[in-house]
Amino acid sequence: MIYGQVLVDGLIVGLIFALVAMGLSLIYGVMNIVNFAHGEFMMLAMYFCFFLWILAGIDPLLSTPIAAVLMYFVGVAVYRVLIRQVLQATMVAQIFATFGLLLFMQASAHFLWKSDARTIPQSWVSGQFQLGGLFFNGPEVVAGAGALMTAAALYWFIHRTETGLALQAVAEDAQAARLMGIDSDRVFGIAWGVSCAAVAIGGGLLSTYYAITPLSGARWALPAFVAVAIGGFGSISGAFLGGLIIGVVQTAGGFFTSPNYKHLFVFALYLLVVFWRPYGLLGRR
Amino acid sequence: MSGAEPLLRIEALEVVYGDFQVLWGVSLQVRAGEVVCLLGPNGAGKSTIMNATTALVPRHAGRVSFRGEDLAGIPTHGLVARGLAHVLERRRLFPTLTVRQNLLLGGFNPAARAHRSESLVWVESVLPFLVERKDQLAGTLSGGEQQMVAIARGLMARPSLLMIDEPFLGLSPRVIDEILAIVERINRQGVAVLFTEQNVQLALSISKRGYLLESGRILLEGSGREMLEHETVRKVYLGL
Ligand SMILES: Nc1ncnc2c1ncn2[C@@H]1O[C@H](COP(=O)(O)OP(=O)(O)O)[C@@H](O)[C@H]1O
Ligand SMILES: [Mg+2]
Numbered sequence: 275m276i277y278g279q280v281l282v283d284g285l286i287v288g289l290i291f292a293l294v295a296m297g298l299s300l301i302y303g304v305m306n307i308v309n310f311a312h313g314e315f316m317m318l319a320m321y322f323c324f325f326l327w328i329l330a331g332i333d334p335l336l337s338t339p340i341a342a343v344l345m346y347f348v349g350v351a352v353y354r355v356l357i358r359q360v361l362q363a364t365m366v367a368q369i370f371a372t373f374g375l376l377l378f379m380q381a382s383a384h385f386l387w388k389s390d391a392r393t394i395p396q397s398w399v400s401g402q403f404q405l406g407g408l409f410f411n412g413p414e415v416v417a418g419a420g421a422l423m424t425a426a427a428l429y430w431f432i433h434r435t436e437t438g439l440a441l442q443a444v445a446e447d448a449q450a451a452r453l454m455g456i457d458s459d460r461v462f463g464i465a466w467g468v469s470c471a472a473v474a475i476g477g478g479l480l481s482t483y484y485a486i487t488p489l490s491g492a493r494w495a496l497p498a499f500v501a502v503a504i505g506g507f508g509s510i511s512g513a514f515l516g517g518l519i520i521g522v523v524q525t526a527g528g529f530f531t532s533p534n535y536k537h538l539f540v541f542a543l544y545l546l547v548v549f550w551r552p553y554g555l556l557g558r559r
Numbered sequence: 560m561s562g563a564e565p566l567l568r569i570e571a572l573e574v575v576y577g578d579f580q581v582l583w584g585v586s587l588q589v590r591a592g593e594v595v596c597l598l599g600p601n602g603a604g605k606s607t608i609m610n611a612t613t614a615l616v617p618r619h620a621g622r623v624s625f626r627g628e629d630l631a632g633i634p635t636h637g638l639v640a641r642g643l644a645h646v647l648e649r650r651r652l653f654p655t656l657t658v659r660q661n662l663l664l665g666g667f668n669p670a671a672r673a674h675r676s677e678s679l680v681w682v683e684s685v686l687p688f689l690v691e692r693k694d695q696l697a698g699t700l701s702g703g704e705q706q707m708v709a710i711a712r713g714l715m716a717r718p719s720l721l722m723i724d725e726p727f728l729g730l731s732p733r734v735i736d737e738i739l740a741i742v743e744r745i746n747r748q749g750v751a752v753l754f755t756e757q758n759v760q761l762a763l764s765i766s767k768r769g770y771l772l773e774s775g776r777i778l779l780e781g782s783g784r785e786m787l788e789h790e791t792v793r794k795v796y797l798g799l
Contacts (some may be wrong), residue, residue, distance in 0.1 A: 435750040436667070439656075443664050449615055452635040453645050455668025455716070 279408050280529050281522060286418035286532065288495030288521020293476045294420040294494050295501035295513035295520075296428055297469035303508030304445045304465040310372040313495025314379035315345055315470045320486045321383065324392050327481075335400050338420070338478025342471040351465045358459070376492070383488035391485040399482050401408030415485035420479045425514055430470055432510060441465060445508070490505065497524065497537070500544045506557020515555060519543070564627050565590045566720050567612070567643070572621035572633035574604070574611050581607050584621070589720060589753050594746050597755045598786075598796075599772035605755035606648050608772070609722050613638055613645045626719070640713045644718035648654040648725045648755075650709040654698025658689060658708055660745055661697050665715030675715070682711040685744060703734035710741060714750070721745065728763065739765055743755040759796040763787055 290545055294316065301309050319341040326337040352375070360371045399416040402409065432438040437552030443451040445459045477491065484490065501520045505512025520540055547554065570704035574582040581604045590780040597605050604760040610616045612623050614635045623630045625643050638645075644665075652661050662682065674712055679738045685687045686707050691758040692700065697708060713721050713747055726742070727735045742765055746752055770780045771792065779789060786792055793799040 434643060439664060440667065442660075443667075444655050444657060446655060447651055449635075450647060450651040450653065451664070452615070453613060453639060453647070454664045454712075455636050455639040455671070457634075457636045457665075 275407055275524030280526050282408055282410075283414075284525035285523030286414050287517060289418040289421040289425070290476050290480065290494065290517075291520045292499050292514040292517025293425050293428075294473055294498035295505065296510050297472040297519045298495070298498055299471045299502045299505070299508055299510055299513035300428070300432075300441075300472075301465055302502070303510065304441055305357075305361070305448075306373065307360075307368050307460050309469070311370070311375035311379055312469070312473055312498070313491030313493070314376055314383075315348065315491070316473045316477035316494060317486075318348070318379070319345055319474035320481045320484070320490055321387060322474075322476045323481040323485050324394060325491050327394050328392075334394060334481045335416070336338045338475055341478045345405035345474035346467040346471040349466040349468070352470075352497075353463045355465035357462070361462075373430075374550075379470070380488050380492070387488065388504050389487055389489075391451060391487050393485050394481055394483075397482045402476060411483070417476075417479035417482065421476055424472055424475045424555060428468070429510065431468065435513070436459075437464060450467055476532055497540050500540055502554075503544060504547045505556055506554025509554065509556040512554055512556030566593075566626060567753065568624045569608070569612065569624075570622045571621045572608065572611060572623065572626075574607050574616060576616075576620045580619075580775065582611070585772070585775070585777055587673045587752055587770050587777065587780070591719065592746070592749055592751050592756075593682040593768065594742065594766050595751045596766040596769040597753065597772060598757070598759055598762055598769055599755075600757060603772040604775040605772055606724050607775075609645060609724050609753075609755065612722070613672060615644065627710065636668075639718070640670040640714045642717070644713035644716045644721045646709045646713045646721065646723040646726070647726070650702075650705045652697035652700075652712070653703055654709055655696055657694050658697055658700070659693040661708055662689065662715050663710050665712035666717075668716060671716045674717075678715050678717055685714070685748075686711050686741065703730050703737065706734075706738060710738075710745070714745060720751045720753060723752065725756065726754050727756060727758070735761070739757065759786070759792060 294312065298309060298312050301307055322341045322344065323334040323337045326332040327334060356371055356375060356416060397413065398501040399412045432441060440451065440456045440461055443456060444458045448458045483534065485518045497520050498517065501516030502513050504519060505516030523539050523543050524536045528536030567589040569587050572582055573580065585608055593659060597608065599605050604627040607616060611618045615634065623640060653664065662679060663675065666672055666678050671678065689708065689711055697705065700708065710723065726738050730738065742752055763786060766783055768780065768782055769786050771778045771786065779786065779791065
């Protein structure tokens with residue numbers, strides 16, 4: 275039973291990693307840019323939900339979709355103002371751009387909201403329950419379910435809509451896509467918007483149980499980078515799978531040794547995968 | 560528009576990569592319904608002419624107009640809706656998308672999307688193998704099949720001019736014959752074709768007219784017969 279509990283807990287947290295990783299992989303896949311500031315968009319959404327809750331009494335479950343819409347436009351704006359300038363630049367310049375954005379967003383959060391941990395102690399989803407001999411924490415289950423639904427919606431968007439097809443075309447060959455009449459610049463903006471909206475949903479759902487600090491986003495994004503690498507850079511399904519694996523490995527590792535060591539197992543797994551399959555489980559090339 | 564106005568008119572085109580000039584005052588025209596070939600050895604600048612026409616590389620000087628409209632300032636993604644389709648060198652299909660998805664993307668622009676299902680029926684009647692292979696990933700097709708899908712993808716936009724960069728590159732003689740037949744078939748349906756090729760005889764076998772490019776300059780132009788009988792062509796390209 276204890277193995278079952280660890281597995282289920284790992285999968286639930288893994289769904290959040292999966293969602294974060296899918297957004298990262300989307301941007302990398304479409305434009306070959308690693309968005310180091312991905313977690314910071316999540317952090318912004320957490321603060322957004324926290325302040326709506328404390329100032330207006332709005333439940334995070336309601337403010338999460340608002341955060342997603344807002345963060346869509348933030349993502350498009352970041353693309354237009356910053357990323358567009360480094361599209362043709364060297365990879366180093368691109369890394370500095372998104373890593374600089376991470377530093378800027380974290381520092382701004384420290385400045386505006388201090389480093390105190392904020393929590394939302396009571397929300398609609400608070401509470402625990404037991405099912406088939408397993409224990410469940412309400413906020414975690416709802417966050418996992420919400421992440422799964424968002425991941426499914428993301429998959430549907432990419433694989434079942436016209437815009438998603440354009441996105442895939444640009445990802446495979448941007449020049450050829452332009453010749454099909456696809457405005458790659460617009461598609462890049464949409465990719466940023468969708469990626470940021472997805473990670474904002476993760477942040478909003480996490481705000482019901484996870485302590486909010488300027489570093490909260492980074493704590494989730496770092497393992498998500500590993501998930502992307504494990505799944506294969508640019509593969510959306512791979513990122514999802516990688517997220518689940520990370521969740522289970524981290525939870526099991528932490529449980530059977532000490533929570534202090536949980537990240538160790540994640541990075542050990544990462545090294546293993548890199549040696550065994552450098553392009554990840556579902557990666558190409 | 561007067562009947563004399565060509566479909567595509569390129570005038571005094573110059574292209575510079577960094578500080579290396581590749582095209583020097585290139586002018587050429589394609590009239591409605593024509594098949595025209597652009598001949599020249601490797602590195603002459605054939606691809607550059609096409610890529611500059613569709614704004615994939617910047618034009619340093621010169622003027623390109625299509626159906627009488629100056630293309631200055633029109634981005635690549637705005638051209639296909641105007642009836643100008645371009646099949647890039649080495650086909651450049653979307654390799655992990657299916658044949659059908661590649662075709663749908665060919666008719667992606669709003670003008671073409673309105674009658675995309677009819678276009679699909681049309682290209683699949685011109686190239687029946689597209690139906691059997693519709694769910695196959697484009698990257699797993701043979702070179703000849705990829706070339707056919709690339710041409711079909713271009714046709715999905717219902718273009719008045721289809722530019723094909725090196726349609727016969729790396730193909731077996733049998734497949735080359737098939738592609739030649741396809742080009743003639745689509746031309747009979749009223750689509751003008753401009754294509755690049757290094758083999759003079761092969762290219763002129765289906766072209767009404769041709770241009771010979773060398774080191775970024777048009778060396779000569781003329782009808783297929785004129786070109787085949789030209790002294791330079793006979794000496795340098797046919798070894799006679
Ligand atoms: N992106 C580029 N940057 C710099 N030089 C280029 C580029 N593309 C082509 N060239 C050069 O321009 C010349 C013409 O190339 P290209 O148009 O591809 O010739 P062709 O298609 O006739 O073989 C060649 O010398 C080639 O090396
Ligand atoms: Mg070429």
